[in-house]
Amino acid sequence: MEVDLGEPQMLAIGQLADRTGLSVSAIRFYEARGLVTALRNRGGQRRFLRSEIRRLSFILIAQQLGFTLGQIREQLAALPQGRAPTQQDWARISRSFRNSLDERIDGLVRLRDRLDGCIGCGCLSLRKCALYNPDDRLGRLGPGPRLLLGDAPSEPAISPAAAIGSS
Incomplete structure (x- = not known):
């Protein structure tokens, strides 16, 4: 059964900032770098598809995990423009991002488990x-x-x- 969602809900940049916890200037920064897309209303004000909340959330988390904006942009480029990404769209990104995430997780586990012992750095202090x-x-x-x-x-x-x- 398909659900008709009608016209996509548009959000002003302030509403998007309130929902994501990002500053308006950060959202403008990401827009200028092509990570999110704004439409303009007749008055020239930015309006964002509600689905941009998820893109911005992905950007926020990926940056906190140490990914560069270039790496994030590369992943987001696989998503469709002008419509909300589907679960299948996000699953495709998840598969491609998984190897990199697994490598980071493995590195964090090694750091956690070995930091109080020899890490092979050559200091020979322990x-x-x-x-x-x-x-x-x-x-x-x-x-x-x-x-x-x-x-x-x-x-x-x-x-x-x-x-x-x-x-």
Whole structure:
């Protein structure tokens, strides 16, 4: 059964700001960058489709997760202009965004779980560093915190029996 929603509800920029929690200037900024689209009424005032609330909410959350405006714009480009995106439209974005989100989640979990131990950065300041990264062997794999970046030592640095006494 189809539901006729009639004419799309249009919102003034202030109404959109009130609903999204964004400032009017932020909405204008996103509009100028092509992330949202405003229509103009006869008086030249901006009017937005109600569906722009979801786009702005997506922008807000994606930015909080560290995505750049370019990355966000790339995702939003897949959505239709001039009509409210359907569930299928958002599902398409979700599938394409999922890998990037999963990588970020994995990185956050590694950071949470390993920050109090050796992260493979080469500082060698913790006792555990001698076990996981003796003589900064992980530095051969490249710069940065190799264990947080997903590298694993290729071989145990010392025997498991010796490791028990050094923790």
